[in-house]
Amino acid sequence: MKPINIGLMGVGTVGGGVATVLKRNAEEISRRAGRDIRLTIASRRNVEQARELVGADVTVVADAFAVVNHPDVDIVVELIGGDTVAKELVLQAIANGKHVVTANKKLLAVHGNEIFARAQEKGVMVAFEAAVAGGIPIIKALREGLSANRIEWLAGIINGTSNFILSEMREKGADFADVLKEAQALGYAEADPTFDVEGHDAGHKLTIMAAIAFGIPMHFDQCYLEGISQLAGKDIQYAEELGYRVKLLGLTRRTEQGVELRVHPTLIPEQQLIANVNGVMNAVLVRGDAIGQALFNGPGAGALPTASAVVADIVDVARLLTSDPEHRVPHLAFQPDQLKDLPILPMGDVVSSYYLRIQAIDRAGVMADITRLLAENGISIEALIQKGSAADGSAEIVILTHRVLEKAANAAIAAIEALDSVAGKVVRLRMEELNG
Amino acid sequence: MKPINIGLMGVGTVGGGVATVLKRNAEEISRRAGRDIRLTIASRRNVEQARELVGADVTVVADAFAVVNHPDVDIVVELIGGDTVAKELVLQAIANGKHVVTANKKLLAVHGNEIFARAQEKGVMVAFEAAVAGGIPIIKALREGLSANRIEWLAGIINGTSNFILSEMREKGADFADVLKEAQALGYAEADPTFDVEGHDAGHKLTIMAAIAFGIPMHFDQCYLEGISQLAGKDIQYAEELGYRVKLLGLTRRTEQGVELRVHPTLIPEQQLIANVNGVMNAVLVRGDAIGQALFNGPGAGALPTASAVVADIVDVARLLTSDPEHRVPHLAFQPDQLKDLPILPMGDVVSSYYLRIQAIDRAGVMADITRLLAENGISIEALIQKGSAADGSAEIVILTHRVLEKAANAAIAAIEALDSVAGKVVRLRMEELNG
Structure with a gap:
């Protein structure tokens, strides 16, 4: 089968890792993919340093646009990062009908809706396993x-x-x-x-x-x-x-x-x-x-683990290069016309349990005040410990709550902070049992 | 897009789970797969019990061959288990040009080479995510x-x-x-x-x-x-x-x-x-x-987790139903003509470290004998503890070894068991650091 030509933009740690993996495991990868996958061209401003990382058989250029516009490149790998020039390059690659593999989480989280829409229009794939949790698939x-x-x-x-x-x-x-x-x-x-x-x-x-x-x-x-x-x-x-x-x-x-x-x-x-x-x-x-x-x-990071994800994406894309879009997994898991927006909840409407640490004056009534304020806001206590008294007569009270709306927790915390017997801000951390 | 018809053979716990998942998550699954996936026909000797599990809108038959031979069925799901009738059914499904999804580890581990070869010849897919580790992909x-x-x-x-x-x-x-x-x-x-x-x-x-x-x-x-x-x-x-x-x-x-x-x-x-x-x-x-x-x-098991894997396979197969084989992931990860046999090592040639528990008579010289026999077989000791003496004058000696060929460990164990001061068999467990 026809070999697949890869154009790599951004030859740093991860880019060097991609070159290493493609070379070192070339035989194993082509036995899996059913075709050879060749790193053909790579770009980095510092051409000399890039050459050291990708080896002598790869054309190295300073201008990343030479990669996205190269007629022989089937798949563009974007490892530049950020969402300025990287965005321009990815959109240009898509406009040129090239498939894209990227590790760029910021680009996708911020501009993903636009990028995936363009990719859909042009019938190209944008793969991004390496953007989340490094090598973990x-x-x-x-x-x-x-x-x-x-x-x-x-x-x-x-x-x-x-x-x-x-x-x-x-x-x-x-x-x-x-x-x-x-x-x-x-x-x-x-x-x-x-x-x-x-x-x-x-x-x-x-x-x-x-x-x-x-x-x-x-x-x-x-x-x-x-x-x-x-x-x-x-x-x-x-x-x-x-x-x-x-x-x-x-x-x-x-x-x-x-x-x-x-x-x-x-x-x-x-x-x-x-x-x-x-x-x-x-x-x-x-x-x-x-x-x-x-x-x-x-x-979740590192040259070779991230390269593991980039190259797995390359193999996936290589397999489906000439396929009907209906044979492909949709970019965002759901068919593009089947995305349904849901409201993102403001934090006040989130339900969580909480860890609270309160700096209180160690005197009668303070505990009663605090527990009353929690109760008034509908918050039940799962555990309460007092961490001993300091020389200045202050004590630390640590409370674990049951699950409650964050706005109720906020209200209780504000009321506790307003107590005369409480010093400074209440330390608040969220707590999740993760067993639901 | 044309809906996909599923024929299910074997309606027990997992089969019921597959019917449940396909029904409960029908909307979510078709939003992902881009087509509806319908359980059309199911087989089980006890037709009444099957009907209760799959619901009234599915045709239920007693004879599984009616499923593999049904002209409308696109994908056959085999959940019968074992490698007698299940093998016959899977091979018949393949011969009929139907794709197969199976959870049957025994069938594949014992007859997989034959089954995948036949599937390859007929250009059909055999998917088996559910055969290993239940729901884990x-x-x-x-x-x-x-x-x-x-x-x-x-x-x-x-x-x-x-x-x-x-x-x-x-x-x-x-x-x-x-x-x-x-x-x-x-x-x-x-x-x-x-x-x-x-x-x-x-x-x-x-x-x-x-x-x-x-x-x-x-x-x-x-x-x-x-x-x-x-x-x-x-x-x-x-x-x-x-x-x-x-x-x-x-x-x-x-x-x-x-x-x-x-x-x-x-x-x-x-x-x-x-x-x-x-x-x-x-x-x-x-x-x-x-x-x-x-x-x-x-x-790793259970009705719904296993169904999770079965239905994921159905979605994968449904996507590639009409595709060129070159667009598919090969059954065994590597292209069929790229499988290369490697010798499976006999256990004597395996390298491992060991946990040994020796029942010894608690007297001078026994420890020297044991450690000498280990040394003679090239085995170094990582840890050695004596678990106290029993009333009968016997003591338990527990030894952790470094890595060594199993045949060397066997020779040392045989020599230790032959000592007069050692009673009964040596308990031997293998040990793996899993950090390599």
Whole structure:
């Protein structure tokens, strides 16, 4: 069968990994795909560095547009990242009738609706397994492996940097700032870590998974993002004493009222397998009405794991290159005319249980005041512990609540903070049993 | 698009689940598949019971051949099990040019080479996600999601009955026979549990995964099977004291010499996520050269989880019904003319580390004798503990070894058993760190 020509835009760590995998496993891949897959042309501003990564038999150019406009290229792989020039290139590739494989979560979460519509018009495929959870084939699992299910919710540890930091904070009892420095030294965190630790990256990935799981368009602009930079080491420790681990979770759930779409630090029971996914590993727990729960775990980043997903997409696309669109899996799992928008719930309408840490003056009546305010807002208490009195007469009260509307939790917290006997802000973390 | 007609053979628990899922999620499934999928005809000897399970709008017949020969049926679902009449029916369906979806691991592990060859000749698909690990989309992951990888090994907890029994033995410190009774009462084990607890079922599933992972034919007849019925509660307990859990593992590994294909109780470090997969859950840990390790976890049996896999296969097949074979994923992941047989290693040539429990007379020199015999066979000791002396002057010695050829371990064990100071047989369990 005719070999497939790949044009690669962006030859950095992952691009080098793609070149390595295509070369190293060429025989194995062509035995599977039934055709040879050749990296033909690659682009990077620094042509010399790109050449070192892709080898002498690949044409290297500085201008990525030379890749998308190259007549021999069947599949364009976009590994540039971001949503400016990458967007222009992907749209140009589509306009040229080329299929696209991308690892660009931001591009899809923010501009996916437009990109998939254009791809649909031109009858080309845009594949993006590598955009979510690195090497873990979670897009394929959601889109094809679980296609019999009405997916109810999914929860993912989908940012390796944050998971590394949280794992270290727990293990060493260290604070965020110290562990961040360690992560930066190890190359697990960027110099400016905002994108990872404030939940943006997880939000992009969650947005993509929600679209596929529920058959809705991308709604990144409505995704709630709360990161881990404000997390105190002591809350991780208290959570652990109560039998919970704290993870930065991306969580999306279909309810009668709409779709929850939220990223935030979350207490998870330590018996849950996903609570024990540590370090830079990723994991996604999916709940479907037929399968029940399934967990997918593996490396969420890195040159070769990400290349594993990129090349799997290339093989998939290569197989269907000359096929009727009806033989293809729809981009967003559901047929394009069958996407149905659902409202994304504002956080006030989300239902969760909560971990609250309250700094109170240790005197008679304060506990009564707090529990009364919770009760007045319809919040039942699952556990309450007092963490001893400080020399200044203050005490820490930690409360785990049952499930309640977030707006009720907010109201109770505001009322508690207004008490004379309470100092400063109440620390509030969300908690999910993940057993529904 | 034209609706797809399904003919279902075998309406038991799983068949009822398939009917339920197809009906309950009809809208969601057709939004994904782009066509309606209708259960048209079903067969079971007891027509009345089948009718109750599939509903009034499905034609029910007693004779399964009426399903495979029905002119309107596009896809035949085989849920009869076993490899006698089921084989005849599947081959007849293929001869009739019908696509097949089956959950029948035994049929494929034993007769898969013949069945896939016939399917290839007739240009029809035989899909079998439900044959391995129930609802977990592991066949799809191995065949498509990890297609960029040279798969090095995989290890699976792929028999829920055995995993339930082992989990209970550990948790309650109970013996095999007692827990088996409990499992039978709960419906987790058959009246005759041999198929599950002696490793046959796991061997079938492992054989199928090995074929897909390495591009080799089915070799069930060469799969080593050792079950859990001889396992003593105390070995589970000692293993735990040493930081290990005992799981019935199906393990296949590609080595320079050939392929390891083996099912046996195995010590796994408790830090491994897969060591913490308990109860009837299944899990498969895959090691590929690009992805590193990925774990897939979920329910390995049950009506709806298995139906989840059956219906996902139906959707896949429905999409490609009218396609060129070149657009399809090959049955065994590799193109049929690209399967390359590799020798299956006899157990003597397998490399493993070992847990040994030796009943010895507690006197000077016995430890020296044992360690000398291990050394003479090239076996280094990782840990050695003596479990105290009994009233009769005997002592239990538990040894963990480093990795060594099994034939060397066998020779050492035989020599140790021949010592005057050693009573009875040495208990030998294999041990895998799963970190390679």
